[in-house]
Amino acid sequence: MRTHELFTLVDDQVTAGRYPGAVVAVRHAGTTAVHATGTLAVGGGDPVTPATPFRLASVTKPFGGVLALSLVADGTVGLDDDVARWLPELAAPRVLRHPGAELTDTVAAEQPVTVRDLLRMTCGAGLLMDESPLAHAMWERGVSPGPLPPRHDPDTWVARLAALPLADQPGQGWRYHTGSDLLGVLLARAAGRPLPELLAERVTGPLGLTGTGFRTGRPLPVQYAPTDAGLDVLDPADGVWSAAPVFPSLGGGLVGTAADVCAFLGAVADDALPAGVRAADVLHDGLTGPQRAAAQAFLGPGRTWATGNLELTLEVTDPWTTPGRFGWTGGTGTTAYCDPSLDLVAVLLTQRMMTGPHDGPEEFWQAAHDAVS
CATH class of the missing domain: 3.40.710.10 (DD-peptidase/beta-lactamase superfamily)
Structure with a gap:
């Protein structure tokens, strides 16, 4: 080379x-x-x-x-599990009629958000590169993706995000980033361990990183x-x-x-x-x-x-x-x-x-x- x-x-x-x-x-x-x-x-x-x-x-x-896949492999979580088991804040999400709608113009989610949705970015929440009401609300609440990690603790961050409607029906759209941060909160709750310890124990430690x-x-x-x-x-x-x-x-x-x-x-x-x-x-x-x-x-x-x-x-x-x-x-x-x-x-x-x-x-x-x- x-x-x-x-x-x-x-x-x-x-x-x-x-x-x-x-x-x-x-x-x-x-x-x-x-x-x-x-x-x-x-x-x-x-x-x-x-x-x-x-x-x-x-x-x-x-x-x-x-x-996440290591916790799937040992049965701690399943790819098709409803995330509400560990993220009860998302037990009954509302969804905008269309991504640019007013925040009150919503319908019920047609199906639950799954662990798989978080991994593949199809959970209905994520980066919005527009001037929509939802994009502004995410920014104001401190839950919009950015170059630095969220400034709120995980419980507060999830509560703030879950108080807003989803941009898409779960499993129907694709939105970048937010699913990964939701995934981190879910995995820590599912394993009953702080996320840094979990990552070190299952990924970076065994690989010598x-x-x-x-x-x-x-x-x-x-x-x-x-x-x-x-x-x-x-x-x-x-x-x-x-x-x-x-x-x-x-x-x-x-x-x-x-x-x-x-x-x-x-x-x-x-x-x-x-x-x-x-x-x-x-x-x-x-x-x-x-x-x-x-x-x-x-x-x-x-x-x-x-x-x-x-x-x-x-x-x-x-x-x-x-x-x-x-x-x-x-x-x-x-x-x-x-x-x-x-x-x-x-x-x-x-x-x-x-x-x-x-x-x-x-x-x-x-x-x-x-x-x-």
């Missing part, structure tokens, strides 16, 4: 000021290489190292998917949000992740190292996951045609959302993709995918937020593809 070209690309992006710092981890043909570049802060002197943890943002979601968790004692890079004037601080080094989380978020609450994320996706690729979880279940595409069409409005064409809470490529739409490629990207500037046909796992962690769908790591993925193909 021509890792030099890939590492040079990221070095050049750091030199150009796109990223203050970054870490790349690549596994190919049984060999893993890790490359760190840049500094922890703009203008700072402390270097990024291979052991530097980054805010994983939505790259957290596949970890939550594996955790010592640099991944809901908080860290190691120096974190400063998290930046791009603006017209440059990079503004979103979360300082001693910010949200330097203390125990108020809300341990399976939607985007983990910090971790590039090597850990690479090893995690490698475990999926090798079907070497803990607690009875099978890679085939993680990568199962359980969406119906209409659900997949709704998901592709967000994911892009040729992709689907697999049961393990990650993106799965179904057909080639970009020159660096192949059918069967899986992984995900986080809004804080993180991206991680496995391409089984190329025997490739690659991870790029940065501290620069993406500004939108056209501000992503496409150059990185093209270079990673070219380095092995």
Whole structure:
């Protein structure tokens, strides 16, 4: 593998000021290489190292998917169980007549929300990128998805969310993110254990991922949000992740190292996951045609959302993709995918937020593809 070209690309992006710092981890043909570049802060002197943890943002979601499937494997929860057993706040949800309706214009849910709905993002609640009354109400109540974990504790957050109607009938639409955070609350209640302990016991511990968790004692890079004037601080080094989380978020609450994320996706690729979880279940595409069409409005064409809470490529739409490629990207500037046909796992962690769908790591993925193909 021509890792030099890939590492040079990221070095050049750091030199150009796109990223203050970054870490790349690549596994190919049984060999893993890790490359760190840049500094922890703009203008700072402390270097990024291979052991530097980054805010994983939505790259957290596949970890939550594996955790959920481990509890399915031992019978603690079932994929088709009504979530009201553990989330009684959602026992009788109301649903908007259409997603843009007034909050009082609702009907009863036609069927319960299931655990499967939370994993595949079909629970009826999620990201709304519009000016609808529900979008405004979610923002005002502090339950709208964002780059930082919810500021309310899990019980308060669920109560605030459940007081609002769903945007879609359960199982009929596809809405990003919120299902993952509901899933985290459900799993902790079902297991009777704090979510950080549960994840460590069932996923990160057995896989030896010592640099991944809901908080860290190691120096974190400063998290930046791009603006017209440059990079503004979103979360300082001693910010949200330097203390125990108020809300341990399976939607985007983990910090971790590039090597850990690479090893995690490698475990999926090798079907070497803990607690009875099978890679085939993680990568199962359980969406119906209409659900997949709704998901592709967000994911892009040729992709689907697999049961393990990650993106799965179904057909080639970009020159660096192949059918069967899986992984995900986080809004804080993180991206991680496995391409089984190329025997490739690659991870790029940065501290620069993406500004939108056209501000992503496409150059990185093209270079990673070219380095092995």
